[in-house]
Amino acid sequence: MAKGGWRSLLLSARTVSMGSRRAFARLLFLLLSTSGFFQSYAVEVDVKDGANATCLYANWMMRFLITYETNSSDYRNTTLNLSSNVTHDGSVCGNDTQAALLAVQFGEGHSWSVNFTKTNETYQGDFITFTYNTNDTTVFPDAKRKGPVTIVVRDTMQPVQLNNVFVCHNADFLETESVTQIFWNVTVQAFVQNGTIGKKESRCRADTPTSAPTVPPTIANVTTASPTTASPAPTTAPKPVENPETGNYSLKSGNKTCLLANVGLQLNVSQDKPLLVNINPKTTSADGACGNTTAILKLNDRNSTLIGFTFVVKNVSTTAQKFYLKEVNVTLLNRLNGSVISNADNSNFSKWDAFLGTSYMCQKEQTLEISDSIQIHTFNLWIQPFLVEENKFSTAQECSLDDDDILIPIVVGAALAGLIAIIVLAYIIGRRKSYAGYQTL
Structure with missing residues (x-):
């Protein structure tokens, strides 16, 4: 972008220690049959308007787990991380009628962006667009499909009050077909007012375990519920009356x-x-x-x-x-x-x-x-x-269990037929005995 334009962008990337998240990342790689660990970078983007005031700010870390097809028609799992050579072309401040856009480009032809929309009181993420380039042979060796592949998914970020900063330290995931996007240590504010980053934070649900769940409880949140926010679990859990949804x-x-x-x-x-x-x-x-x-x-x-x-x-x-x-x-x-x-x-x-x-x-x-x-x-x-x-x-x-449904009426029918046969036979024998009681004079 030319100098002296109506806005300028300031981006800096630095290495962030993974700490305990490294074990989590390795666990995910094992689950997806991948191996190895690659360094990831945090990205900080500060978008300025024409008056050189901040209008969009973000600092976050992310990683991508991708399954792709090889020339031998097998499927291989790979990991794509942010590199140190990140650019930021195309980011937009946004206004009441135009969405804000946070866009970064990295590696050999990879890019990621998210747009934000606002109401009179809130802003929120709308769509995330991720493009990976299988021509990057370091990440996608022996890829059958060559060139860029684009994935679009709706952002799960909840509405945030204007002038509040959205913060999420815990990992968040977005799944689309063969791509898993992982985000953590996220700090973002769109539509910054008066060029000043807000002082008040809006935390994601993962960072606030006391918030009410929006989905039925899973193994994880049942077994890790805080004793101060949830009733004690019974010693035995009865089987749900309803069978699971198909x-x-x-x-x-x-x-x-x-x-x-x-x-x-x-x-x-x-x-x-x-x-x-x-x-x-x-x-x-x-x-x-x-x-x-x-x-x-x-x-x-x-x-x-x-x-x-x-x-x-x-x-x-x-x-x-x-x-x-x-x-x-x-x-x-x-x-x-x-x-x-x-x-x-x-x-x-x-x-x-x-x-x-x-x-x-x-x-x-x-x-x-x-x-x-x-x-x-x-x-x-x-x-x-x-x-x-x-x-x-x-x-x-x-399966044989379903076959039992057919056998039951057959068995019942056979039993009824046998019972009828026994009754008829008993009737015939009884008639013969009654005739045998009379003698010819």
Whole structure:
């Protein structure tokens, strides 16, 4: 931007010690099958208006976890961090009729921006746009798709009073298909008045655990609730009357759907105390990878419950193949600091099998034993991890539990038929005996 313009931008980047967040980042990398740790930088942006007064200020840290396809049609996980060579072209102060825009560019063709809108009393983030460039071979080695890829997601920032500073030290996550955006140590104020950063802070929900929850409680916020703000939990938790809501999840390979799953999920955790929790599909995002012989479905419920299902293909004859569920892992995280509450894995399953090219269905409740302390209950299951055509399930192979529904009327009918036969036979025998009582004179 030319000097002497109606506004100028001042940006400085510095290395920030990761401290305890480094362990959290490493945990996330392990969950997404990545390895290694890369340095991340904090970015400070001070946008000035024509009078050289601050109109938009932000200081934050962020990291991106990305799944991409390689030339061998496999899927690989990578981590993209802010580098030291950050630029800031395109940031805009904003006014009553124009949105404010905070934009940064970094690395080999990567960029990130968020726009802010205002009312008479508040401002808030609107949309976040993230573009990563797979031509960056350092971050995306052997990428099949070359060039920039753009992800747009609605910001989850709540409305903030004008002249207040929005602050969020704890990690926040945004999930969109194959990209997870992670933010922490965030300080931002849009539409700064009179060039002076506000003195009053508006803290995010993660920084204020005493605020009322806006979603049904998860494992994390139930087990970590402050005793001063929540009633004591009972020693035993009864099973919810309602079954969990059925979620509809899918994965794509390019523009084609490669995995379909409809299922209601319920966690049964019995470490310190028994606890049953329904997974809310409205707050759960799906990620994973599709392959020719292996498919992985990862479900993330507000980044406090991570569930992974691994499906594989096996040969049952020289001409036929089946898929089945081989492995399930569950990780329970504390949303406030990212620490692990519990982690369990079972890689010895042989369930949900059906011929390749078909789907598997089981409407009845099933139980998956993950460990001694963690179980998963499934309801209304319909899964097809391979060979999905036209975004629709193929013919379903039903489980034996559902077959029982058909057997019951058959058994009842057979029993009634047998009872009728016995009555008829008894009647005939009775008639014969009555005739045998008369003698011919």
